[in-house]
Amino acid sequence: MIEVRDLKKSFGSLTILDGISFRIEKGESVVIIGRSGGGKSVLLKHLIGLLKPDSGQVLIEGQDIVPMNERQLLKVRHRFGMLFQSAALFDSMTVAKNVGFAFRRDRSMPETEIAGKVARILEMVDLPGTEMKNPAELSGGMRKRVGLARAIIYQPEIVLYDEPTTGLDPIVSDSIDKLILRVRDRLDVTTVVVTHDMRSARRLGQRILMLHERKIYAAGTPDEIFQSKDPVVRQFIDGVSDPKEYLS
């Protein structure tokens, strides 16, 4: 479904990704973990063509999207939904307009039907009745959930989540995790989640990729990763800032 081959990306003299390769099957859910500033968001943006790599390929169902122009990419992106780390809500529109954006652009669906779908999805992300609010009136966590609703409302085949539960309280985090699983299982959606939350990583991932020092450092099932003896992986999983603590 998604295949990345030898992806390289630098910003100026700063190399962010240096030869990333992996494959994600249809219907699979993959969690990407890694240090802050390690390039996880940058990697995610390459999968949907928002950024162009310096070299390498990104194949979506065998089709390389790297050489495509913006118009060709738009067709591919119909199959994608993406939740941004910053939520990236349109701040000139209400919550309802944000969430229903994709349908309204399509112009095939009557307004009442859109409103119904919007209300239902807002219920699912635990924000019922917020349709007429402006993004500026929402808390950070609420914005994130509106962004999530906007990304999954049109039932895309592939959903990319950039830190879906960061900044949410544990109870809402749990419900968002469950929602992501429900979306995945109901429609056989291919899911890529970037997260720092080890509990969600364990629950959401059928496979975990760890990005470290510009490469995929480790890959495996959650059990393999969580039982890994590798010091770099261990340090990340256990959340230890100073490796010497292991010695004492």
Next chain:
Amino acid sequence: MKSWSNHLLAEPLEGLGRITLLARESIASLLTFKVAWRDLLYQIYFVGVKSQSVVLVTGAFTGMVLGAQTYFQFHKVKMDTATLAVVSVSMCSELGPVLTGLMVAGRVGAAIAAELGTMRVTEQIDALRTLATHPVDYLVVPRLMALHITLPLLTAEAIAVGIGAGYLVGVYLLGIDPTYSWYNMLRYTATTDVVVGITKAFIFGGIVALIGCYKGLYCGEGAQGVGRATTEAVVYSSIAILISNFFLTMTLGKLLHTL
């Protein structure tokens, strides 16, 4: 040395190239894309209705000062009744479109650059793209069309107001003969003057929209980037209006007079 030549040559050339691509993309989008009427209507409202005070003040005071100054000079050679003709011709073909264009560049061009720039730095443009929407279709085309439609109308308004104000100043404050003035004005103002002015306004509208959108879409990071984009949008579109105005005067004048 390298950065010097970079700054002086490469950057403006790159900008020019990108604006050309943006214009081409917009035309392609216009030809295939079903116009989002609501957005277009809102932009027309924003550009047209909200610029009224600026355009009225600019038109009126330009016409007034032009009338007074022309009269002071012409009075010396006893050509008082030609005053209004001068006001009319210069308002129609030069001052109307240029001053309206500059005012709209300051108001609307800045607003476009700031809005699109903020959308860029807050990833809203990226979000738009993930929702399978081309920023040119959704953001650039409605603004471009709105300015193409509205700036000629605003210019016509400024011209009319300017001539009216010049007339009032000339006749009621300076005591020029109204009948002869009116007659001379109609006699010396040709249709081509009006056509030239409105054509210029149409082109200036495109300049303001494209430069504003370009500066916004390619805005630098952070609040500073947005601030810079806004300033540059105003400065560059003003300069582009002034420079292109000269070439338009030359070519349109030649073109229309040979017809």
